[in-house]
Amino acid sequence: MxxxxxxxxxxxxxxxxxxxxxxxxxxxxxxxxxxxxxxxxxxxxxxxxxxxxxxxxxxxxxxxxxxxxxxxxxxxxxxxxxxxxxxxxxxxxxxxxxxxxxxxxxxxxxxxxxxxxxxxxxxxxxxxxxxxxxxxxxxxxxxxxxxxxxxxxxxxxxxxxxxxxxxxxxxxxxxxxxxxxxxxxxxxxxxxxLEALDDAAVTEVVADVLGAAPEPDVLALAGIADANPFLLVHLIEKLKREGGFRIADGRATLVSAQLPSARAVTRERLEELSGPTRHLLQVAGVLGRSFPVKDLAEMLGESTGDLLPMLEEAMSAGIVVSAGHELAFRHDLLWEAVTESLSSAVRRALHREAGEMLLKRGGSAVPAAAHLIHSAGHGDVCALRALDLAAREVLRSSPQTAADLATRALELTDATDPDWVGRAAIAVDALTAVGRLCEAADLARPALSRAPSALAHRLRCALAYILLLSGRPADAVSQADSLLGREDISRDLRGVAQWTVFWGLISLNDLGEGQRRAEAVLADRDRHSDAAVVGALLMRSRCAMTDGRVDESFTHLDEALQIGNSGAVEAVQRPYARLLLGHLHRCLCQFDAADLAIRSAEEEIEALGVTVLAAQPALFRARVKLAAARLDDAAAEAEAGMTIADDMGTHGFIRVGLSILAYIAVRRGDMDGAARNMKRYSCEPGAPGMLFGSAWERWVEAVVAEAQGDRERAMDILRPTYTDVDRQRRTLITAPLAAAFMTRLALASGNRAYAQTIVDTADQLARRNPGYPIFAAAAAHARGLLHADPADLAFAAANHPQLWERASAAEDLGVLLTMSGASADRERAIGSLDQAHDGYQQIGALRDAARARARLRALGVRRRHWARSHQREFGWDSLTDTERAVAKLIAQGLTNRQAAARMFLSPHTVSAHLRRIFTKLDIASRAELARIFAEERPDREA
Structure with a gap:
């Protein structure tokens, strides 16, 4: 046992x-x-x-x-x-x-x-x-x-x-x-x-308490107590003290068939106490399951010394116990019994007194609100105002608590009360912060129709932001524009509305209108708030990026960040600029800089309490790891982001994570997994507030369709991109691998004109950005495919900053050389296909490695299949490079967070790697990992 x-x-x-x-x-x-x-x-x-x-x-x-x-x-x-x-x-x-x-x-x-x-x-x-x-x-x-x-x-x-x-x-x-x-x-x-006790356990419990074997009538007590252990023991002890059992020859029977209920026994136990002690406990019960003695003394109007006899009696009776600096009821059921002995009217009155007592002390309104929320009634002006104060106080530090307080205050406010609108405004802000967007919008609209102008303007601005987060940028712009048409709004509120318009236009990719508005704001900065100026700079940055002017995009973004750091910009707006910076660095394959920007945004989201955005950093980080060919890390970050979104109730972000997982599944050759993720992806709503996901997600849809053999569907998905140069630039910048993919797809579909437009756009991006090698490499790859130019393909295979793209260019070069038929080209083809095969294998792109291996076999060359699916599933050799790096840091004594900081990962991702490491090594502790690492390290270094 x-x-x-x-x-x-x-x-x-x-x-x-x-x-x-x-x-x-x-x-x-x-x-x-x-x-x-x-x-x-x-x-x-x-x-x-x-x-x-x-x-x-x-x-x-x-x-x-x-x-x-x-x-x-x-x-x-x-x-x-x-x-x-x-x-x-x-x-x-x-x-x-x-x-x-x-x-x-x-x-x-x-x-x-x-x-x-x-x-x-x-x-x-x-x-x-x-x-x-x-x-x-x-x-x-x-x-x-x-x-x-x-x-x-x-x-x-x-x-x-x-x-x-x-x-x-x-x-x-x-x-x-x-x-x-x-x-x-x-x-x-x-x-x-834990369920009610079974018959055998009831028999044991009764025998323990009575010291005798119970007869059936005694065991029937379990039914009275609902086989609840606490109530059962409480009932038996009560009856035992009162002589309710007859014990003879080691057997226990009941003296009387008249039995009270278990809860009645609990109440009787309280009634055995003196009157003053019962009253003291009733007041204590209102203060909570545990309570400070000083609060109890103040509520009773007594000194602590005067309470000592009653407190000692309550403790001797086992009703309350010491709990650190306070006292606490020994059990929830005792607490409930005490509070239930009070009528609802008296209980509410005591909560009211407790709330008023705490309010008189000054300082925070939150402790008082915890009582007033139980005692306030309709029209209780004092209590409701205290709830208002508490909700405002915790709006940034605990928006969920603020939402609970504000919505409760609304419930207690008559619809005709002029204070209803102000309370609704607080609730709207809190509900928005925690991602309860539908509730926030449903509350904002009726409040708008009743609010005086100043508050109505604030509510309309809040509604515009809610619509933006809800994936409805056109409606957000409309609401914000209706506010900007008023002359009686404050400078700061106008700035927030302008920022919302700019971000809505960015989401809509209406960059022409955005550029026009941005120029108007920046031409007369003194008339506009910092929020408006930051919005205009972000719009300029986005326009420059889409137009392929990367240096200019960075210049505008850096200026926006400097203004945002001044603290004058609204809290909810600050993380966006850092996420945009991370996005820009990721597009250029500047992975360390992207990680730093995303981490800063994550810290800002946490510090400012903008929980509606909590899932975004992990999803942005997943895209960075994917671009860096760290598929395990990308999958772990995507899953972490999806989990946060699910926990927070912001389900729209799940779609982004699913697209990432689907793409990873294609690269790994798990077509069933890709299909499952895309099926779920198609059922999920769009991602509210997820930055710049649409172009990349559309490309992923096409990649999955092509991998499934449906080339026609892939072309249909990307046709709007082939026919629109602005879309092409956005796609080729957001998804650098798209240039070669779209060129190859168009050629395979017999549409050389489409392929030519992609090459032209890729060349234009390369000419405009000579300082960023990714554009030259991507253009060379696409151009090499279109013109069957081995020099361009070789350049891409040697110079592209993304590992997968280098392998892909090497594969395309190998295919091209194979077609020439020359013996010299055959040897070069084998070398290029070897490079492709090894590159794919290195990053875990098993589907692509299998294709390269098949091409080598066609040339009479056989390569060992060392794909992970055929590797050892357990032991040190089964660990990926990333898992070994994690194992090394943990074995050296670093914590998960320290290891995460070293590797530019989130602690969630390090934990996910550790779980896989422990499974593969069949261990369950860091100590065991350190031992194995010490044993393996000499071999690895040798």
Missing amino acids: AEGPGSRETSWPGWRGRSREWALVADLLRAARVGRGGVLLVEGRPGVGKSRMLDVAAATATRWGYRVVRGVADELTQLMPLAPLVSALGEPGCTLRTGDSDGVPGPADQRLQLLDQLQGPLETLVAHGPALLTLDDLQWTDHMTLLALRSLTVDFASSPLIWMLARTTGGGHTPCLDRVFTTLEREGATRIR
Whole structure:
């Protein structure tokens, strides 16, 4: 039997009736002894034993010498739930609430940089050996914290850290909580659903408490308690004290058939307390599951010393226990019993008093709002204004909390109340920030029709931005233009509207109109705000890029970034310029610069709380890794971006990730995978706010169609590009590989005129940008295909900055030389096809390598098939180059984040590589990886 709690505890859940579940816990704890980590999800109804299981796990881990940190969320202090872990993680065996003592969230950077704040303490924790971190009552936790937890469990998956995350079911937990638990389980977490005790466990529990074997009438008590462990033990102990059992010859029977309900027994237990103590507990219950003694004393109008007798009585009765700097109810059911003993009117009144007490202290309105949200009624001006203040206060630091507060305030506001519009405006901003765009738009429209002019202008500007993010740029431009036609809008608001117009026109590729407007703004900068000027510069940059004037594009973009860094530009607008910079560097194959720009945008998105854009950095990074021929990294980043989009509810971004995965599948020869991804891609909505995806995605659709043998469909997809020079430039810049692909496709379809237009455009880009070698190489490849010129193809094969394109040009050269029939050309053809084959193999483009190998066979040359699908699936030799690089850094003691920074990856991607490394090496810890690396390294270096 698995090691478990001591015999004195065996009647408690976590042991009796829980041996199977406890075995799962014990297995994870034992795994940490050898350096393995893991996640355990515990869920069930109140009283079923979740907290007790965490207690037993913590006690066991402590006995085994583990470092243990414990946390519990609280309904009334959920707004800043992880911050105390930063300090508490340094203290082994500590217990904390996942809400600070005042329930006050810190500034935006503190709230949104929890991952960075917690990374160091957690790394220190696991550096000393195995550790257990338990977090209870996650149903009270906000969704940003849940996402932070999910990221941390991934980052520390290869460390000897066991996470135990518990939640109570049967209540109204958030969809985000469901998604996070489901995702963690899908990624390998162990999920335990604690149910009511079975008959055998009930018999054991009753026998433990009574010291005698129960007769059937005693066992019937389980039905009264719904086989709920806490209620069952509570009921039996109550009846035992009152002489409700007859025990003879080692058997226990009931004295009376008149039995109270289990909840009635709980209430009776409270009624046994003195009147003052019951009243004290009722007030304490309103303050929360855990509560500061100073708040309780102030609510009761007593000194702490005056409360001591009552507090001691409550603690002696086992109703409340010490919880660090506060007191807490011993169990949720006891807390519920206390609060349920109050009428709803009294409970609301006490919440109101608590809220007013906290408001009088000054400072943050958030702690008061946590009470007022329970007590405010329709038309309660004071409470509603406090909710307004709290919503504004946390709008940037915790937009989800702001949305909850603002929407609750709206529910309590009469439709005719003049304050309704202002509250709607706050809710619109918060809902937009967290990506609930449909709700935000549905609220903004009716608010617009009722708002006074100044507020109406602000709402219209917000609606324009919502439409932009929703993938409706034409509607966004229309809304913003209607606002710009007014004379009574402020300079700053006009600037935001102009920025929205510029970005909408960029999304629409209406660059002619955009250029005209940009010139008008930049010709008279003093009359326009910084936001308008930045929008105009971004438009100029985009126009210059599309026109093939790269240096000019950089000049405008650099100026926009300098203005944006001044802080005068709206928060939601700042990441766009950095993402555009990353996009531009990626198009030019300047991969390190692209990574740095994307990382800066990612940090800005986190710091500013613009969670609606949270998935974009990973998706931009995926495109960079793909261009750099790092297919594993590109796939991992695409999957990370899609997961974030799913977690955040911004599902439009999933389409971008699917197109990336489909392209990777084609390169790897996984045509079934490509078809699956494209089928799902076609069912997903467009990507709202994803920058410059359309041209690239259209090209990917054509690549997949051609790979599936449907050349005609590929031509149909790209026909608008063949016939429009502006589209051609955008496509050839956004997808540098497209020049050769589109030339080859047109020639294979018998349309030489189309091929000629692509070559002409590629040549034009090369002439305009002599300082960027990618354009010369891409033009040479396309020109070599059109004119069957081996010199051009050889130039591309030697000079293109993308590895796949070099291999592709070498293959085309080999094919061309093969057709000449000359013996000298045959040898050159073999050399070129060898170069192509090895290049494809190096980057994992298995489909292309197989094609090159077939061409070599046709020339009588056989090459060993060392494709990964036929390589060893396990062991050191099965690792890819990227996986070996990750293994080296981790074996040297770097954390996931440190390794990610070295390799220009995200921590999610490093974690994904580590999981694959562990699987291939059949290990489960960093220590084992370090040992294997030390053994393999001499051979590798030799």
